[in-house]
Amino acid sequence: MKILVCISHVPDTTSKINFAENDTKFDTNGVQFVINPYDEFCLTRAMWFKEKQGASVTIVNVGGAETEPTLRKALAIGADNAIRVNVNPTDGFQVAKELAAVVKSGAYDLVLAGKESADYNGQMVPGMLATLTDFNFINGCVGIEVDGTNVSVQREIDGGNETLSTNLPLVIGGQKGVVEEKDLRIPNMRGIMMARKKPLQVIEAVGAEASTTIQSFEKLAPKGAVKLVDADNVDELISLLHNEAKVI
Amino acid sequence: MSVLVFAESSEGKFKKTALEVVSYGKKVAEQLGTNVVALTINASDSSELYTYGAEKVVSVTNDALNTFNAKQYAAVVTEVAKAQNATVVVVDSSIDGLYIAPIVAVNLEAGCVSNVVAAPSNTNPFTVKRKTFSNKALSNTVISTDHKVIGLAKNSFGIHENVVAGTTETFEATIVASKVKSEKVERVTGKVTIADADIVVSGGRGLKGPENWGMIEELASILGAATACSKPVSDLGWRPHSEHVGQTGKPVAANLYIAIGISGAIQHLAGINASKVKVVINTDPEAPFFKAADYGIVGDAFEVVPKLIEKLKAFKAS
Ligand SMILES: Cc1cc2nc3c(=O)[nH]c(=O)nc-3n(C[C@H](O)[C@H](O)[C@H](O)COP(=O)(O)OP(=O)(O)OC[C@H]3O[C@@H](n4cnc5c(N)ncnc54)[C@H](O)[C@@H]3O)c2cc1C
Numbered sequence: 001m002k003i004l005v006c007i008s009h010v011p012d013t014t015s016k017i018n019f020a021e022n023d024t025k026f027d028t029n030g031v032q033f034v035i036n037p038y039d040e041f042c043l044t045r046a047m048w049f050k051e052k053q054g055a056s057v058t059i060v061n062v063g064g065a066e067t068e069p070t071l072r073k074a075l076a077i078g079a080d081n082a083i084r085v086n087v088n089p090t091d092g093f094q095v096a097k098e099l100a101a102v103v104k105s106g107a108y109d110l111v112l113a114g115k116e117s118a119d120y121n122g123q124m125v126p127g128m129l130a131t132l133t134d135f136n137f138i139n140g141c142v143g144i145e146v147d148g149t150n151v152s153v154q155r156e157i158d159g160g161n162e163t164l165s166t167n168l169p170l171v172i173g174g175q176k177g178v179v180e181e182k183d184l185r186i187p188n189m190r191g192i193m194m195a196r197k198k199p200l201q202v203i204e205a206v207g208a209e210a211s212t213t214i215q216s217f218e219k220l221a222p223k224g225a226v227k228l229v230d231a232d233n234v235d236e237l238i239s240l241l242h243n244e245a246k247v248i
Numbered sequence: 249m250s251v252l253v254f255a256e257s258s259e260g261k262f263k264k265t266a267l268e269v270v271s272y273g274k275k276v277a278e279q280l281g282t283n284v285v286a287l288t289i290n291a292s293d294s295s296e297l298y299t300y301g302a303e304k305v306v307s308v309t310n311d312a313l314n315t316f317n318a319k320q321y322a323a324v325v326t327e328v329a330k331a332q333n334a335t336v337v338v339v340d341s342s343i344d345g346l347y348i349a350p351i352v353a354v355n356l357e358a359g360c361v362s363n364v365v366a367a368p369s370n371t372n373p374f375t376v377k378r379k380t381f382s383n384k385a386l387s388n389t390v391i392s393t394d395h396k397v398i399g400l401a402k403n404s405f406g407i408h409e410n411v412v413a414g415t416t417e418t419f420e421a422t423i424v425a426s427k428v429k430s431e432k433v434e435r436v437t438g439k440v441t442i443a444d445a446d447i448v449v450s451g452g453r454g455l456k457g458p459e460n461w462g463m464i465e466e467l468a469s470i471l472g473a474a475t476a477c478s479k480p481v482s483d484l485g486w487r488p489h490s491e492h493v494g495q496t497g498k499p500v501a502a503n504l505y506i507a508i509g510i511s512g513a514i515q516h517l518a519g520i521n522a523s524k525v526k527v528v529i530n531t532d533p534e535a536p537f538f539k540a541a542d543y544g545i546v547g548d549a550f551e552v553v554p555k556l557i558e559k560l561k562a563f564k565a566s
Contacts (some may be wrong), residue, residue, distance in 0.1 A: 011494055013515050017384045024379075038497060093359065096350075105355075118495070120380055120387075124360050127318075132378030136427050137318065138303045139347045152431075157316075158343055160435035160490070166428040176496050177489070186563070211359030211393045215375060218386040226528070226538050231547030236528070236557045238563050240543055245525045247447070247504040248471065248563075 001055040001146065001168070003046045004106065006099060006113035006125065007074050008036035008153045010069035013118060019217040026119070026217070035070055040116025042174040042217065044185050045047075046112055047078045047156070053146065056080050058106065062098045064088045076187030076196035087205035090213055092120070095207030096128035103133045108169065115140055116174035126173035128190065142177025251277040251284045252334035253312045254304075254325055257291040264407070265340040265400075267300050271408040271472065274301030275367045282511065289313050289326060289392060290312025300407065300413030305416040306332065307436045312423045313318065316344050322351035323424040328394075329356060331419070336374075341399045349399045359391035360368050360476060362399030370563045382495050383521035404445075404499040445474035447504045448523070450493060452478040454509020454530065454549060458486035463553045464508065471561050475498065478510045496518035509549045529553065 011017075011031045035043065043130060050053040059074045061067050062085040071082045091243040099141070103111060111130075116123040130137030142161065143154035149168045154161050158177070161191045172178075229237045242248045254271035266412050277284040286302040288294045290313055306328050313320060323366045325348060329337050337352055339345035339445040346362060348456035353360035363379040365386070372464035373390045379401060380387045442448060449468040449505040451461060461475075468475045475491060492499050501522035510516060517540050520526065528541040529552050536546050545552055 011381075011519070015381070017381045019385075027498070072454035091359070092350075093353070096354075118382055121363060121382060122360075123346045123362050124353065127347065128354050128360075131351045131354035137351070138428060139318065140343055156343060157433065157435065159437075159439070159441035162430055162432065162434070164428055164433040165431050179494070183485070211357075212361055212389050212391050213387045214389050217380070218377075218388070220385065223295075224542075224545045226541045228538075228544050228546065231545050231552055234545070234552065234559050237543060237545065237556070238559055241504065241525070241527070242563070246506070247525050247544065248560075 001051060001053065001110060002106065002108045002224060003055050003057045003092055004103060004108040004111045005043050005057060005059045005074070005079065006111065007039050007043070007059045007061045007071060008114065009033050009061060009070040010036045010119040012116050013037070016139050017219070018138065019219070023216045023218065024214070028140050033070055035074055036114050036117045037105050038118070038185055039115060041176055041178040042114060042172075043074055043077060043113035044179045044183060045174070047185060049146065050078065057160065058108075060085065060099065060102050062089050062095045062205075070218055071200060073187055074096040074194050075198045075200070076183045076191040078191065080198065083197060083199040084200065084202050089195055089210065090208040092122040092124040093128060093212070094208050094210040096125050096132060098205055099125070099129050100132035101206045103129065103135070110146065110168055111135065112172040113171065117173050126171050130171035133171070135171045136166045137171045138164055138166065139172045139173035144172060144178060174208060201232065213233040249282045250332050250334045251278065251280065251282060251336045251338065252325070252329045252332055253284060253286050253338040254345070255286045255288050255291070256340060257288060260292040261343070263298060263340070265289055265342060265402050267407045268402070268405055269338050269400050270297050270300040270302050270339045271410065272367065272405045273407070274410050276336055276338070276416070277372050278461065279368060285334065286469050287322065287328050294416050299409055299410055301410035302414050303412050305414060306419045307416050308419050308421045310423060314366065314532050315445040317428060317430065317431070318344070318347045318351060319428065320424055320427040322355065324421040326355040327421055327479070329418060333438075335394060336396045336398065338398045338400055344398055349397050351477060352473035353397040356397070357393060358395035358397045359393040360397040360399075361389050361391060363401045364398050365401050365404035367405065367449040377432050379453065379522065381393065382518040384518065403503065403522070403524065404501070411542050440472060440474040442476055442491070442498050442500060443476045445502055447471045447506070448476050448500050448502045449473045449478035449506045449508070449511060450478070451481065451508050452510030453480050453529050460550070461487065465559065467484060467506070467553060467560070469558050470557060478516055505538055507541070508553060510537060512540055
């Protein structure tokens with residue numbers, strides 16, 4: 001099985017979010033970048049397939065050279081090789097079109113992508129990619145088994161789970177549950193040494209265009225101070241929630 | 249030209265978010281000087297949507313659509329969008345809404361923007377405000393394509409009555425083939441789900457153990473609320489994973505979020521930022537949650553929550 005894992009390079013979850021150039025750009029100053037947490041679940045699952053069922057694992061990122069340390073980290077976790085599509089994308093549609101070109105040229109069976117990225121949270125790349133390549137598609141995946149070309153997938157639904165069956169080729173939008181968090185892999189020294197020698201291919205973009213542009217960012221308005229209520233006076237809390245906040 | 253909204257229903261009944269997307273679609277249609285058309289799939293009576301401004305309802309009924317299938321649903325939305333000459337398609341940000349939005353976007357070659365929180369600030373260029381960076385910021389985003397797909401964030405625009413004399417027409421949709429088949433659906437029934445709840449009562453590691461969740465459930469049941477928890481609580485197996493909220497868990501956009509014995513770590517807050525009113529009960533006055541909350545009690549959950557239950561019972565009875 002040939003697996004492609006899409007890797008997005010995103011600010012660490014604890015990063016302070018600031019903007020530069022008149023609030024038109026994300027300020028990367030002092031920000032540490034990591035593998036998108038949703039993609040990390042998918043990458044670990046791909047490693048499992050590789051080790052238990054036999055598979056080759058390629059990772060791909062659409063982005064500038066600054067994303068290479070993140071790709072090296074994914075190689076250190078165990079991916080076989082990496083592709084970087086050399087363009088700084090401005091929206092998810094552009095990313096999906098560039099990824100579709102990679103998928104079409106590589107004869108992949110299974111494409112794993114996080115259901116969203118932790119920065120722009122667009123939730124569109126896996127669905128667009130599947131539609132552009134005419135692969136089957138399951139989003140919000142919380143479990144996947146592959147037997148030959150038959151696939152069984154669990155996805156999250158409101159208030160529960162759904163089990164689905166389908167065939168390869170398939171794109172999944174994954175989240176926690178594809179593997180559990182305790183099973184996530186961290187690169188060890190040997191992996192890091194080996195990753196240095198693994199191929200990281202840089203390819204030119206097909207020139208897909210974005211369909212949206214960010215005009216400006218805004219930080220959330222500062223919140224008023226919390227109103228503290230005495231622990232012996234829960235009546236006051238009820239009254240505030242009823243009369244002031246009007247939520248009960 | 250028209251604005252098409254997909255009004256989601258479950259077992260024939262509209263979700264609250266369906267009324268919100270119709271309200272939103274009506275507003276966008278007014279801004280564009282056109283009509284809003286609401287699409288319903290297997291909903292028995294769609295007249296409720298007239299109350300929120302849907303001049304026209306396109307009703308699709310087909311047994312093949314009894315179980316949600318993303319490709320088939322997206323094909324229906326696309327077909328109706330084309331038939332109604334819709335340039336803007338609005339879905340809600342439910343699990344299913346966000347599943348079909350990107351498929352519809354590719355079908356229509358439309359720019360797609362999810363987590364939208366307000367009516368367009370401008371229609372030329374078409375500019376919407378959306379949540380980004382895990383709810384820590386907003387972005388004003390311009391959609392430059394002729395067609396646009398919008399995923400509306402829950403509880404962001406609100407439900408607005410706007411009574412019109414609407415009409416409903418039926419539509420025979422083409423059912424496309426899908427190689428993805430539903431085998432089994434397991435749903436917790438009889439419980440308010442986090443996605444639908446207006447009120448969420450959430451407990452953290454401060455509750456010490458699963459045996460103490462009785463009071464959380466009682467408080468939730470008095471308020472008609474869903475129960476939730478912080479990540480360590482589900483990791484420890486005190487509560488099911490489906491209750492874990494936060495950046496790596498479920499997002500919560502409730503009107504009221506009550507956090508009991510939860511510290512308010514940044515990853516937890518990322519998942520609940522979109523909630524309107526936040527209440528925190530915590531023994532530690534320095535807990536970061538107090539900075540994010542609207543109302544707070546510094547106190548021991550084991551003393552405060554039983555009192556709150558007792559007083560709320562009296563309040564609800566009065
Ligand atoms: C990549 C990443 C992703 C993460 N994603 C999430 C996520 O999605 N959701 C999430 O919740 N966390 C997430 N976390 C974990 C997060 O950082 C915190 O560890 C977690 O939220 C803490 O949970 P807690 O507040 O329940 O527990 P604790 O941090 O242990 O806090 C317990 C709180 O209870 C209070 N308390 C104790 N006793 C009482 C009492 N008797 N009455 C009242 N209050 C009491 C304490 O003062 C304390 O503030 C993530 C972390 C990482 C690194």
